Amino acid sequence: MTRLFRFLKPYWKQVVFVMLLVLVQAIANLYLPDLNANIINDGVAKGDTGYILSEGGIMLTVTLVLGVVSIVSVYWGSRTAMAFGRDLRHAVFHTVQSFSLAELNTFGAPSLITRTTNDVQQMQMLVVMGLNVMIMAPFMAIGGIIMAVRQDAPLSLLIAVVIPVLAVILAVVMRNAMPLFKSMQARIDRVNQVMREKLTGIRVIRAFVRGDYEEERFDAANRDLSDTMLAVGRLFAIMMPTVMAVFNMALVATMWFGGLRIDSGAMPIGNLTAFLTYIMQILMSVMMAALMFVMVPRAAASADRINAVLETEPRICDPTEPVVPAETRGVVEFRDVEFRYPGAEDAVLCGISFTAEPGQTTAIVGSTGSGKSTLINLIPRFYDVTGGSLLVDGVDVRAMTQAELWSRVGFIPQKAFLFSGTVASNLRYGRADATDEEIWHALEVAQGKTFVSALEGGLDAPITQGGTNVSGGQRQRLAIARALVKRPGIFIFDDSFSALDFATDAALRSALAHDTADATVIIVAQRVSTIMHADRIIVLDEGTIVGSGTHDELMAACGTYCEIVRSQLTEEEVA
Numbered sequence: 001m002t003r004l005f006r007f008l009k010p011y012w013k014q015v016v017f018v019m020l021l022v023l024v025q026a027i028a029n030l031y032l033p034d035l036n037a038n039i040i041n042d043g044v045a046k047g048d049t050g051y052i053l054s055e056g057g058i059m060l061t062v063t064l065v066l067g068v069v070s071i072v073s074v075y076w077g078s079r080t081a082m083a084f085g086r087d088l089r090h091a092v093f094h095t096v097q098s099f100s101l102a103e104l105n106t107f108g109a110p111s112l113i114t115r116t117t118n119d120v121q122q123m124q125m126l127v128v129m130g131l132n133v134m135i136m137a138p139f140m141a142i143g144g145i146i147m148a149v150r151q152d153a154p155l156s157l158l159i160a161v162v163i164p165v166l167a168v169i170l171a172v173v174m175r176n177a178m179p180l181f182k183s184m185q186a187r188i189d190r191v192n193q194v195m196r197e198k199l200t201g202i203r204v205i206r207a208f209v210r211g212d213y214e215e216e217r218f219d220a221a222n223r224d225l226s227d228t229m230l231a232v233g234r235l236f237a238i239m240m241p242t243v244m245a246v247f248n249m250a251l252v253a254t255m256w257f258g259g260l261r262i263d264s265g266a267m268p269i270g271n272l273t274a275f276l277t278y279i280m281q282i283l284m285s286v287m288m289a290a291l292m293f294v295m296v297p298r299a300a301a302s303a304d305r306i307n308a309v310l311e312t313e314p315r316i317c318d319p320t321e322p323v324v325p326a327e328t329r330g331v332v333e334f335r336d337v338e339f340r341y342p343g344a345e346d347a348v349l350c351g352i353s354f355t356a357e358p359g360q361t362t363a364i365v366g367s368t369g370s371g372k373s374t375l376i377n378l379i380p381r382f383y384d385v386t387g388g389s390l391l392v393d394g395v396d397v398r399a400m401t402q403a404e405l406w407s408r409v410g411f412i413p414q415k416a417f418l419f420s421g422t423v424a425s426n427l428r429y430g431r432a433d434a435t436d437e438e439i440w441h442a443l444e445v446a447q448g449k450t451f452v453s454a455l456e457g458g459l460d461a462p463i464t465q466g467g468t469n470v471s472g473g474q475r476q477r478l479a480i481a482r483a484l485v486k487r488p489g490i491f492i493f494d495d496s497f498s499a500l501d502f503a504t505d506a507a508l509r510s511a512l513a514h515d516t517a518d519a520t521v522i523i524v525a526q527r528v529s530t531i532m533h534a535d536r537i538i539v540l541d542e543g544t545i546v547g548s549g550t551h552d553e554l555m556a557a558c559g560t561y562c563e564i565v566r567s568q569l570t571e572e573e574v575a
Contacts, residue, residue, distance in 0.1 A: 004123060004303050007087045014080045018131045021073035026139035028066040030147050033277035035059045037151065040270030077131035085124030092116045092309055100316040101382050102342055107309065110193035115309055118188060119302035126299040133288045141285035148278040151271040155257055159282060162250045166243060166286045173239045174297060180232050181298040185305060187225040194221045247283045254279050315342075316384050322401045325393035328408065330489030330520035332356040332379060333394075338387030339374060348374050349543045352388070356536075358489070361521040363531030365564060366540035372524045373414075375540070376492050379522070380409045392490070410488035414495040416479035418467030423452055424459040426467075426478060430486030442484035445511040447504050448477035472499040480508070484515060491516055493523045497530050505530060528568045537561070 008015060039055045096104075096112055104112075149156045198205065198214055205214055254276055261267040337352040349371045356362040364372050377383055378390055381397050389396050397405055410430070418426050427439045434442075439459060443449040451474055455461035467475040476499045483491060497505045509530065512521075525531045532551045539547035539554060539561045547558030554561040 003307060004088065007084050007091065008080070008127070010087070011080045011083055014076055015131065018073050018077045018080065019135055021069050021076070022132060022135045023139060024069050025066060025073065026136060026143055028062050028069070029140065029281065030143045030278075031062060032059060032066075033274040033281075034147065034150075035062070036277070037268075037270035037274035040273060041268045042270075074132060078128055080131060081124050081127040084127050085120055088123060088306070089116055089120050092120065092306060095310055095312070098314045098317070099312070100314055100384075101377070102315050103312055108189075108193065110196050111189045111305075112309070114185070114189050114192055115302075115305050119185065119305050122295075122299045122302035123306065126295055129292060129295060134292050137285040137288040137292070140281050141289075144278045144282040144285065148275055148282070151275045151278065152258075152261065152267050155254065155261060155267070155275060158250060158253055158257070159279070162246060162283070163286070165246055166283075169239065169242055169246070170286075170289065173235060176235055177232065177297040178300065180228060180235070182301040182304070184225065184228045184232065184298070185301050187221070187228055190221045191218075191225055194218050243287060247287070250279060250283060251276065316381050316402070318401045319399055322404065323395050323399040324404060325395045325400070327393060328489055329393050330358045330408065331391075331393050332490060332520055332522065333391040334388070335391065336388035337375075337378065337385050337390055339371075339378060339383065340386050341383075347386070347543060349378075351544055354536075354538055354545065354548060356490075356520050356522055358520050359518055360535040361516075361523060361531075361533075363523045363525065363534035363537045364540060365525065365528070365531060365537060365561070367560075367564070369542075370540040371543040372540055373494055376494055376522060376524055379490070379492060380406060380411055408488055409490045409492060410483035410486050411492045412476075412479050412483050412494065412496040414498060416467065416472075416475040416496070418463050418470075418475055418478060420465040421463055422457070422460050423455070423463060423478065426463055427459075427482050427485050430482045430484070434485045439481070439485060442481040443477075445484055445508075445515050446477045446481035447500075447508045447511070448474065448481055451477075473501070473504070476500060477504075477508070480512075488519065490520045491522065493521070493525075495524050495526055498526060502529065528565050539564075 035055055035058060039052055039059075042051055093116060096116070099107075107115075145156070145159055148159060194214075194217055198218065205211055254272075258267065258272040258275060262269055262272060333355045334352045337349060338347050339349040340347040352375065354362075364375060366372050374383070378385055379392070379397070381402060384398060389398075391397070392400070392405060392408060419429065424436070424439060427442065428434050431438075436459060440449060443452050451470075452458060452461070463469065467478070470478070476496055480493075480496060497508065500508065505527070506529075523531055523534065531537055535550070537547075537549065537551060537554055538545055539558055541560050546560050547554050549557070555565065
């Protein structure tokens with residue numbers, strides 16, 4: 001947990017300032033009972049009204065100063081904690097941004113969301129409380145003990161009995177609370193995961209009439225979380241009454257033994273009132289420490305989860321001495337490429353060698369599970385090859401910065417994703433300075449101009465998160481237009497035409513031919529009709545290339561390709 005406090009380093013001046021203010025608070029709180037004792041012993045007991053008014057004025061001044069200092073310390077403590085939380089969230093977000101698909105799959109989206117929000121919030125609350133309570137408590141406890149001894153040393157022996165008892169209680173609670181809080185954060189992840197799946201797959205759930213099953217799944221996750229929270233609640237429900245019992249017994253003992261010492265003349269009555277106040281301050285300090293002990297285990301569990309993210313080294317990172325290709329052409333070359341997923345025994349791709357040239361369309365086909373999507377995911381380095389090499393414009397992609405590589409690639413995934421905003425903001429995601437004319441041209445090529453023109457607001461029409469307010473085909477066309485706006489040297493279409501009807505598919509491919517004439521175009525498609533006219537077709541089967549050539553060449557020489565074609569087209573269409 002302490003490793004995360006490095007994010008407080010930029011705010012060390014504010015931290016020191018708050019600590020000084022808290023110290024002033026502690027001194028003021030410790031000074032007030034002493035003044036009160038003086039008023040009783042030297043003013044009330046002797047009937048000296050002038051002394052009472054004089055000391056009372058000092059008490060009033062100290063109280064006003066205490067109030068002002070308390071407000072300022074809480075304000076600056078809160079500001080510092082908010083800045084700490086902001087920087088910590090940024091660090092987590094920045095780290096996640098650098099993750100490859102492997103790291104993202106390891107943690108999972110629900111867990112990463114929880115770590116960025118709930119876990120960071122726990123650390124933020126710890127800092128808020130720590131800057132005020134955690135600093136105040138030891139000052140008050142130590143100062144209270146010193147001042148109590150000044151009032152009456154023999155009576156102070158009660159403190160030596162009470163504090164160890166409270167320390168044992170708190171130690172037992174903390175030891176049992178730590179694993180419970182770790183478990184609770186994991187259960188929060190599970191609830192978020194089930195809820196996210198429920199919302200994302202609501203149509204599938206309804207189509208298969210699995211609402212009851214999903215309710216049972218959520219109830220199970222919710223019940224696990226509730227049971228853990230109840231266990232934590234029971235633990236602290238026992239702690240608080242126990243601490244209060246010790247607290248009250250200490251007060252009773254102080255009154256009893258203090259009364260005996262006053263009766264014997266060994267202690268003035270004013271000293272007893274001050275001593276009682278100091279005892280209360282000491283025990284309140286312990287109570288504040290107990291409050292921190294409630295927060296520390298949960299914050300520690302959250303800190304471990306945040307550190308797990310921050311300390312994860314991405315498998316894919318930029319080289320120390322990056323190489324920039326001498327020219328930008330868009331040549332993609334696979335040289336005996338092999339790839340296997342982390343922990344997998346068998347390679348998904350093996351011996352992949354081919355070159356995709358500018359001005360040509362290279363299509364990749366194969367049966368389900370043949371490795372098509374994995375292959376094209378290697379080009380933008382969503383994964384790194386585990387054997388051989390992959391070159392873009394003559395440079396190994398591992399020798400380039402990721403930003404340099406991505407600037408050359410326009411990737412259109414099968415499941416098109418749109419961001420909340422407008423049509424224009426989504427298309428300018430490809431290039432921020434694109435003009436309206438360029439956007440409309442991209443939409444025209446992508447066969448999206450007609451439906452965007454029909455939207456209220458046109459380019460300024462709102463798009464909801466994920467593009468749920470437009471159809472699947474419209475999302476795909478907007479995603480294609482977004483890539484066209486970018487004007488990359490390499491276009492990668494990962495089955496990006498699957499949601500389009502045949503007429504729109506044909507019109508789109510015809511329009512694309514002109515705008516991508518100088519670029520390298522790589523298409524993965526399930527439809528044979530989409531790739532029949534490609535300059536080169538790569539046929540994959542179980543991770544290896546079993547055929548390469550034009551449609552006619554493959555029909556004559558590649559049995560796997562023939563099977564794919566005949567499963568989709570009639571004899572007349574094949575001919």
